[in-house]
Amino acid sequence: xxxxxxxxxxxxxxxxxxxxxxxxxxxxxxxxxxxxxxxxxxxxxxxxxxxxxxxxxxxxxxxxxxxxxxxxxxxxxxxxxxxxxxxxxxxxxxxxxxxxxxxxxxxxxxxxxxxxxxxxxxxxxxxxxxxxxxxxxxxxxxxxxxxxxxxxxxxxxxxxxxxxxxxxxxxxxxxxxxxxxxxxxxxxxxxxxxxxxxxxxxxxxxxxxxxxxxxxxxxxxxxxxxxxxxxxxx
Ligand code: PXP
Numbered sequence: 001x002x003x004x005x006x007x008x009x010x011x012x013x014x015x016x017x018x019x020x021x022x023x024x025x026x027x028x029x030x031x032x033x034x035x036x037x038x039x040x041x042x043x044x045x046x047x048x049x050x051x052x053x054x055x056x057x058x059x060x061x062x063x064x065x066x067x068x069x070x071x072x073x074x075x076x077x078x079x080x081x082x083x084x085x086x087x088x089x090x091x092x093x094x095x096x097x098x099x100x101x102x103x104x105x106x107x108x109x110x111x112x113x114x115x116x117x118x119x120x121x122x123x124x125x126x127x128x129x130x131x132x133x134x135x136x137x138x139x140x141x142x143x144x145x146x147x148x149x150x151x152x153x154x155x156x157x158x159x160x161x162x163x164x165x166x167x168x169x170x171x172x173x174x175x176x177x178x179x180x181x182x183x184x185x186x187x188x189x190x191x192x193x194x195x196x197x198x199x200x201x202x203x204x205x206x207x208x209x210x211x212x213x214x215x216x217x218x219x220x221x222x223x224x225x226x227x228x229x230x231x232x233x234x
Contacts (some may be wrong), residue, residue, distance in 0.1 A: 002070045003197060005039035005068055006032040006186070006226055007210025012042075012050035025051065026058050028222060033065050035223045036230035041187075041208045043070035044077070046094060053080070060084050068208065070128070073105070073114050082121040089118050090126040090148055090185075090208075104130035104150040107138045115142055126185055131173030139182065146183035149173055149210065151198070155189025167197055172205040184217075192216065195232050207233050 011028040029040045042051045069086035071077040072094035126146035154166035187208035217225040
């Protein structure tokens with residue numbers, strides 16, 4: 001049985017379009033939890049284009065499940081995380097000009113200190129990486145607690161053959177992550193159509209999904225959008 005992390009960044013994107021108060025991601029988080037989210041995921045970006053520090057602070061007080069903070073591996077962000085203490089920090093790459101997180105993190109030896117510092121504050125550390133054996137082994141070497149597999153290539157795969165190849169790559173990566181004793185997470189570009197093939201692998205423990213849930217919520221409401229995805233990942 002897998003768990004669902006609902007990424008609410010795009011609720012904040014809509015709010016920031018008018019720089020106002022609505023829709024409030026704090027309200028969205030409460031509804032997502034009420035309808036089955038096992039975790040609330042937010043990305044506090046360096047340019048603060050959607051989630052604001054205010055959101056992180058309030059969500060830390062109001063989230064009743066778990067709070068997963070996606071962030072760049074930067075000293076400023078480590079300081080914020082150590083102060084606010086989300087349950088999990090997911091280290092992600094970040095480029096100012098990108099529309100969304102485009103690729104997996106290039107894990108380097110410098111990340112060892114950051115992971116250690118976050119863990120010392122009682123925070124679980126996950127790393128968002130491509131499903132490549134070498135990078136997964138590096139994550140283990142750096143003592144990451146969990147690995148989030150970047151599923152973007154699978155989500156964007158056009159032809160059936162390409163999709164099948166990507167599913168196989170994700171399966172092998174998930175098996176390796178598990179065998180190394182780390183938690184297996186997946187995310188990026190997952191939607192109501194492409195999630196099932198991954199769930200059928202029966203090895204991924206948690207999914208973080210944002211864009212497709214918020215997009216569907218525009219038409220059906222957030223309760224239905226969360227509930228339907230929750231049923232698919234179960
Ligand atoms: N997981 C990580 C680490 C991400 O950076 C993102 C995008 O913010 C997601 C999951 C969610 O991706 P999507 O919005 O495409 O569902």
